[in-house]
Amino acid sequence: MAAADTLFRRITDYANRADPYPLYAELREAGVVRQDDGSYLVGTYHEIAGLLHDPRISSDRRNRTVPDLLASREADVQVSFIGRDDPEHERLRNIAMRPFGPPHSPGRVDAMHDEITDITTRLIDALRGRDRIDLVEDFAYPLPVTVICRMLGVPREDEPKFHAWTETVIAGFDPSPDSNAEERQRAGLAARKAMGEYLGALAESRRGKPSDDLLSAFVNDPGPEGGFTRPELMATAVLLLLAGHETTVNLITNGVLTLLRHPEALELLRGEPELMPSAVEELLRYEPPVHLLPQRTALTDVEVAGVTIPKGVPVILVLASGSRDPRRFHEPDRFDPTRKDNQHLGFGSGVHSCFGAPLARIETQIALTELVRRLDGPRLLQDPPPFRRSPVLRGPRHLPLELAGLKD
Ligand code: HEM
16 A cells, blocks of 8 residues: 555645646546555546535544544634535535525625726736736735635735734645644644634624625624524634635636646637636636645445445545546646536535635636736746645745736
């Protein structure tokens, strides 16, 4: 089993962050593989999709029979619905969806369209006169952060405070089997707690004073299911703030990187901007922000592709590998913004499939359409760029670009 262990260590090894795809090809060849800590890795499309829809696979780490610090410390920090199973997951997801989307608030995300366009325009206008930019700091990070702050009702000025917590929480979810793992998890739990208290207090301050944001809706308009308890509200708000800004930044940045690496695709989109929605789906398949889901657990012995995954062990689903599986996608390593039949795993699948997908899609479509139209002669200054540490949420930390100018 040493070979399999080596594979997961190599996938999580920062040295391979810029190009993990050859390792994913090895994983698909190896099939369902056991690591020497007892957990299992799955990297093929049909098996991952099957497990995402399989009620015998839990998202709740308390079902693990192996020691798990995150599960054992749950009494200290409330867990959000991404880490719960139905029916509790469904109840909490429905409460969270009430002000965010259909059926109760069907126009909520579409109503953000003009605001997202405005923020995008202002961020690009601010690049005027610059011949060098960092796409992450100057654009791809501030856009989704501003959008999720407006939606949730979090003051944008507090960004330095919650940015530091966010980085620590994300590091806490990094499953890399190295010597700092436990320390990272402890720091992540403490940051989650602090962030939850901050967001809980913000929501509480809106009680009885309804405003047009999610935190206000959570305390003032609980709906027929009875609303959240305070700890549930805190955990949900933390999840939304994290998910709302640590994923879309990577999709936008991966998008620009990929288009600059594929000049023919960039030219195509310049001429036919109506292809952008299909290009964004292709990016979610080809360079997705979420590479793997580390928190699934088998509730019983489960047979997958001829291998029995025993009850109680972690099952790591490598979504980014599944989305490059040649048994599902024709020429999977080719970036084709016109690809049809593109049911990628970028937003997961099944009951936990991404709650924010409609928002992430319109943000990225607007952002990339405007960047493609307005940046004149963009050129990559560093390829590969420096990547973020996390093997779970993968994307460039910085993307230095040279510009010839800016179009109106
Ligand atoms: C490009 C951007 C995004 C990507 C690639 C992405 C990806 C994902 C994936 C793969 C999952 C499945 C997790 C699992 O099965 O365990 C997920 C779940 C989730 N996402 Fe996103 N996401 C993005 C943006 C957002 C945004 C903007 C929000 C919030 C506004 C959001 C909120 C959530 C929530 C709440 C869940 C948990 C759903 C559940 O457990 O029922 N995401 N996301």
